[in-house]
Amino acid sequence: MKRAFRGAAIAAISFAFATEAMAEEWNVSLWGKRRAFTEHVEKLAELVSEKTGGEFTLNISYGGLSKNRENLDGISIGAFEMAQFCAGYHRDKNPSITVLELPFLGVSTLEEERKISQALYQHPAAIADLARWNATLLMPSPLPQYNIVGVGDAPATLADFEGLSVRATGGIGAAMGAVGAVPTSMSATEVRQALDSGVVKAVAFAPHAHMSFGTVETGKWWTTNLNPGTVNCPVVVNTDALNGLSDAHRDALLGSVDEALDYYIATYNGATMDAWGPTLEEKGIAQVTFADTEIAAFKEAAAGPAAAAWIADNTARGLPAQELYDFVTGMIGQ
Template sequence: MKSILGKTAIVALTVAFASEAAATEWNVSVWGKRRAFTEHVERLAELVSEKTNGEFTMNISYGGLSKNRENLDGISIGAFEMAQFCAGYHRDKNPTITVLELPFLGVNTLAEEVAVSHAVYGHPAVQADLARWNARLLMTSPMPQYNIVGTGEARDELGEFDGMRVRATGGIGKAFEAVGGVPTSVTATEAYNAMESGVVDTVAFAQHAHLAFRTIDIADWWTENLNPGTVNCPVVVNTDAYDALSDSEREALDSSVDEAITHYLENYGELLARWDGILEEKGVERVTLSEGELAQFRATAADPIREQWITDMSAQGIPAQELYDLVQSTLAAQRN
């Protein structure tokens, strides 16, 4: 009897260990707090768990695994399996996707932002660029055009940007620099303190970030039509971790991306619908720049910065013109 019970216990333990070993658990590094910017990551985790009956789960950490500027480094060494980062935080580490951060690209909607981002992510040169960090591009984090909030007297003329200290990264920072601004690339989580202490006069964000990082709480005004560009923030996975997935797990992950993005777009749309009410509630003045001022901004910043980017990237062996043309052809295809 003891022998039979012993064998039964061994079998039970073996099954238990096999079940435990079969389960896949990923750690996901993001930052800040749960907000519109992370809703697709949250939804992706839900979908993957549902499709695998809880055998493939994701633990989403808001700042507990890495600093936001170090997420790509963490992916490269396998410190975690999935992460979100923004290209403008370390342009030298991901030069190919900085094409998506060029000012005045002409992207008008979040759906267009998804289309151009995923088209660029699919380009072999971009995939090779990220492969240097053992990273596989999974999906974008589409954001609307940035606008700035500021304190004090509103700035509604380009001449008033001269000397303006603005929190702005990537191509947006370059655009402000072209018209005399002084960009600083403090992280999103540092923006409130930088603005409150006077390190910066203004902060450039998409709407969700002004809300999530509370810059709107101390703002006197907001530019509603400046629209100089946006930041590109991919979600990537560690290549080794992705390759180690079973076929069914990989299918669960890949097939959930579109639905996760759809959820993100719907959620962000609700935020945009509430934005006017948020401004009114917080007593923030809406500033509109004239078409003449905007045209001058585009003429000063768009063409020179784009041409310089193409020249610089081409010198590094990157097919820069091809990537820029891909963005424009994708936009054209989206509108037909």
């Protein structure tokens, strides 16, 4: 009996160790709070856990692992296995994908943004660019065109942006600079304080971020149709961690990306946008719509020069910049 009991105990301990060895936990670095912008990551975690019977889990942290501008650095050293970041936060670190942030590209829907982003993420130049940080591009965070919430007198024409300090990153910042505004780059978590203190007078965000980061609590006006562009904020994984997964766990992760993105887009186009109009009305925010002639002049002033500068700068870096630009613009409207 003692031998039987001892054998059973050893078997139980061995099973426990085997189960522990099979388990996989990844840390995921996000920022802010759970919102429309992070729903694909939340859904991905849910799907991966379901498909692996809880053996592979994604532990999502909102700001507890890293600052948002340092997420790519954290990935590079293996401080965590997955992270989200925005290309415009550090254009020098990920120049290949900043082509998606050029102003007035003409992308019109989240579905199109997703399609073009996913295609670019598979381009050899983008893969090599992020490989410098031991990062593999996993999925985009498709966002609609940005517009501006501001304080003070609402602009009646684009000339009224002259000298106005605007939080705007990447290509949106370049576009605002083309009409005389003073673009300021800062992370989303810094924006509310900057607007409240007068460091900036206006903020360019997608609707979900205006709601999530509180600009609608202070703002007095909103531009309905400026639409200068959007930002590209991928989710990446540490390449060594990805390669270290078992086949089953890797398949569960990669095989869940499209379903997670489907959920994200449905949520954004549904609940998020359904809440936006009522929020503007509730907060008494005036809606500013510019004439078509004004928008055409804005596009002429911003689009061509920004694209030419991007191509020249990144060709000098050694990127096939013209090829990347043609690759992206060739997919728009297709």
